[in-house]
Amino acid sequence: MIGDAYQHSSNGKEWVLVNKKDRPIFKAGDTMTLKFFGNYKGGKPAPDGSALLMNMGVDSWKFDTAPDHDNSKYNYNDVLYKSILFYETQRSGKLPASNRIPYRGDSALHDQGENGEDLTGGWYDAGDHVKFNFPMSYSTTVLTWGYLLFPEAYKAAGQEDEFLDCIRWPLEYLLKCHTGPNELYVQVGDGNRDHNYWGPPEKMTMPRPSYKITASKPGSDVAMETAAAMSAGYLAFKHKVTIFISQLLLYKATGEAKYKQAIEGTYRSWFPGGDIKYTPKGLAFRLQWASLRYASNMAMGALIAAKLGVNPGPYRHWAMCQIHYALGDTGFSYLIGFGNKGYPRSPHHRSSSCPNLPAPCGPFVRASSEPNVHILYGALVGGPGGGDDYSDNRMNYVNNEVATDYNAGFTTAIAALKHLYIKKLHPE
Template identity: 40%
Template sequence: MLGHALLVFLSLVTYSPSLQTTSPSSCKMLILHVWPTSFVGVFNCRISEPMDLGWTMEVNFDKGARNLKTWNVDTVSNFANVNLVLENQKYNEKLLPGDYLNIPFTSEYTGAIPHASVKIVPKTSAPPSTVATDVSDDPAVPTSYNYGEVMHKSILFFEAQRSGKLSINNRVPWRGDSGLSDGADNGVDLTGGWYDAGDFLKLNFPMAFAVTALSWGYIEYPDAYEATGETDNMLDCIKWATDYLKKCHTAKNEFYYQVGSVGADHGNWGRPEEMTMERPSYKATPESPGSNVAGEAAAALAAASMVFRKSDPTYSETLLQNAKELFEFANDYRGNYECNNVYKSSSFGDELCWAALWLYRATNDQTYYDTALAFYSEFKLGGGSYAFSWGSKKVGIQVLICKLSKGQHTLSCSAVDAFLKNWLVGGSIPRTPKGLVFRTDWGSLRYSAATALIALLAADEGINPTVYRDLAKKQIHYMLGSSGRSFVVGYGVNPPVRPHHRSSTCPDPPQTCSWANFRTTEENAHVLEGALVGGPFINDTYLDERPDYYHNEVACDYNAPFQSAVAGLKHLELIGQL
């Protein structure tokens, strides 16, 4: 995917208020990625003077850029894409000395990449303030959605992401066999798995997180799948990924975590069935450890072993054995994996604790629970959390400990409650005018969907159930249409039709597929059923534009918590508690 998991700081302000100075704030343009006719960057400012009432940014290119797009700002003027004046939005109007402001942008170019000077100045007056409300409180907005249909389509999205030799009952007719030589560079079979997002990279860190999130939802809400006739499809969905993760565990202390080169992959726009670019494979070993990715894979396989315990006990036991070995590998040889991978976490302690908890839940072996509690203390996992995501399992760990202790581990239960309070109206996280809790501009819906799942799981443990179930319902309903449009491809009113996704963009052979298909404003050639796009701007505006990977790309780690949250809502509907 085009930078889907570059550091989140690109769209955030980082506070360091201890740095006090009255010197002018300094800005510059940073280029993040370059393609033959376009590039991605940020206007980066280090704030050295208080900006209490907002700010204005002046950008002057030495030559014209083309089709320049910016995020997190309003455009006051734009003269021929050479001289621009941008200004703050409501949520980022106040800056303090020591803050860093990053305004992402994309631009096309001809010849040499244009250079730019950037300047930021404080405003002397502020516009009238607005108050975010919850659109679901408007009686004119529908509040009932077909959860079964959404679950069905979301599973189809994962099928559209499949790599390898497809089964004879493939339900996505525009997809075929692909990546059949994956792993050949190292003499191993790494065929299968899911393509990560809108690209053709196979990245086991977010893939394993998606498996864990999907398995968690199935374990807690099996009645939702049974009632909608999706049980077999869900089991098949999870197994496609666990078969691959199991393949990647090529020796006791060895785990392949990536197939594909970021640069080569992102330089290509075409069909996966016709890939010709380099697809190297990378592995973690005792000499080059990967505790974060091996730990997440251990958690995924342990959770999935519970999914298959009744339907296929032999397969379940195989997954569990792999999970145990991967956990030992992750713990015995500690360190984060290093590669040109865009998914990197700053620590591995949460993955070790996460894996130990899932192993305890799968085995009922007290040793794993005691080990998890030791990790909980060692890695200080009881504090606040930014979000539940591929990069941070902290609040997921807190929910699991609260559950497994039957509420007796009061600190973890309280930590979950404190996390969720920030997502309520009046909490510390901003909201769009129509009620989406807006954690960040890049893929805002993935965070809200994951929090909706956490809210449902917390409610199941008796943590403020009425309030947190309502929070989950309203966030998921925003994605399904309460904002006035759907953000799920192929579902609801006015859904996205130009998601940032290569294979669905490409028409059927013998027609060719290239960057020309990326640049066209036509709808994607195929409907990517069930895919959750990144989401709107903070003012609820959404532009269904393929190049805008901040708001319009899709990813497995977006859809997995979303899928499980929808299953949770279907469960509540079935038992009459929605």
């Protein structure tokens, strides 16, 4: 038997069958022979029946609101659009009617604190289904910072409303997590249990414990990052679109000359000839695990420093080169679903690898060499090794996983480059 009964009507006349887990994938050109057997107690006419075969792995994505091309070398409008779509893919909780991700549904609806507090919502961190508030709040802060600094980039790309909806999702969750004057939930889900589960978040059944910080169990880093996210969100939704206040105050308080010196010292170590090594094709390579994350974050920092007047010419050019490396300058785009030079097809990401329900998913899908059945539009994969080497393999979580923080600095850097393009200050 190649199928398992999934459900049937009350009269037993309509059945839904799904393929067995040991036969998860059928390729183009495969021949399937289906046999149905039944017994009946005589009589005429003999019973008949019909079957409808459905490919539950088909990606039903339709781009109905994609932005126009802005005529830059890499369509920054499209990059911003798709990066926001990636964050929608990461949503946990009850999804709105406006959900644009066809293979995502409601999930983790029972996430709660130890006293039953509602902790639904937020973003899943990466290719897994844990909600880690430190990277979530960091990502929210950095994304919002980019909007505060470069609002015209999102407006020109036609993505302002979508962006504000994007950051509203984690901000509303972070508000739920502050359950008392000295109490903040900072994680939902157990990493070990979660990482042993390969399936869509909609079908999770394992325990999802919650963890909090208190006065007796402090966590100043995550508390301050959460505060930063809420402060940035306040500014964004109050429409005080100006240079992010904390950055400007830091620049003034430490003295322009001293601050400029600190920035330049940092970037001397990152520019060619400094401490950071470069791949043969030009990526500033700090670490093996998610190399593009570090280069993108530093590109973002360079573009913000340039906006403050620190070495605008060389900083903008260097940042552009790092971001364009990710977008396709090497002949390959590390942003999934972007460009015509090829991009990753098998990211380490559970929900995009699993066929549509009710088809089964599990470790057999993770280990398969077939591409993910759904294109994870807008996700930036970890990136190459030190020799520009890269393996598009679902098992390769070092180079081929995705995460909310991978996209955060990258997206703000894109907004900065879009701003420069609008102002006719772009390095190209």
